Amino acid sequence: MGTQRFTVEVVRLTSAMLGEGFVLQRFVLGPINTNTYVVTDPEGGVAVVIDPAPGASEALTPILKGFEGKVIILITHAHFDHASDAARLRASLGGPPKAVCVLHELDKSMYRISEGAARWFGAEWEDPVVDVYLTVREGVEPVKPLREEGVAALAIHVPGHTPGSVTYYFLDARAAFTGDTLFKGTIGRTDFPGGDPEAMRESLRRLARELPPETRILPGHGSPTTMGRELRENYALKQALEGDES
Ligand SMILES: [Zn+2]
Numbered sequence: 001m002g003t004q005r006f007t008v009e010v011v012r013l014t015s016a017m018l019g020e021g022f023v024l025q026r027f028v029l030g031p032i033n034t035n036t037y038v039v040t041d042p043e044g045g046v047a048v049v050i051d052p053a054p055g056a057s058e059a060l061t062p063i064l065k066g067f068e069g070k071v072i073i074l075i076t077h078a079h080f081d082h083a084s085d086a087a088r089l090r091a092s093l094g095g096p097p098k099a100v101c102v103l104h105e106l107d108k109s110m111y112r113i114s115e116g117a118a119r120w121f122g123a124e125w126e127d128p129v130v131d132v133y134l135t136v137r138e139g140v141e142p143v144k145p146l147r148e149e150g151v152a153a154l155a156i157h158v159p160g161h162t163p164g165s166v167t168y169y170f171l172d173a174r175a176a177f178t179g180d181t182l183f184k185g186t187i188g189r190t191d192f193p194g195g196d197p198e199a200m201r202e203s204l205r206r207l208a209r210e211l212p213p214e215t216r217i218l219p220g221h222g223s224p225t226t227m228g229r230e231l232r233e234n235y236a237l238k239q240a241l242e243g244d245e246s
């Protein structure tokens, strides 16, 4: 541990406020420039980490160790570049009740593949230690540990990139963390093990139904965008949605 030398780029999205005074930060981490997002409530109520990428434990532990409130780690999917540091970060913060981890149960099937991919990229993999498994199938369910902290967030099941891919939608903030399902200008790949192009099309239709156009989209790689902009300009997304009518 501590031998990984990957980029740490901190982008403070100061204009993006999640609800009452929440502050959003984006860390670009690991061998394939994954976005690890940290949403903190300066009042100390709750901090949310989305997708702890390789190096996230090292980068975030000093920031979150002194944080008074609960730390909720949300994984959009269990590819190594999004989940390698979940177990390490959870443990370094002392585990529950201080730090809990959330993942869709269907992505347990990705662990062995992620372990191999991490080795290939020279990153370290540990199976996530999960406190709350999401079980929703092709629909939407509340994210319970967040609801308990008074934050309204939905898990939208979006299989296609992986069987257990999830978009986390924060209702008051009108922000959605889309992992590797929807990016600025393109959509997620479906040619990895567990990928499913037809499921991906259905999932993109689900996102288009659930997320109003003003929703800020925070993808697993690359820049933020909005749902409205993607509906207008994202050719791959438009193709998927048009298939609806044919
Ligand atoms: Zn992925």
Ligand SMILES: [Zn+2]
Binding pocket: 034, 079, 081, 082, 180, 220, 221
């Ligand atoms: Zn990725």
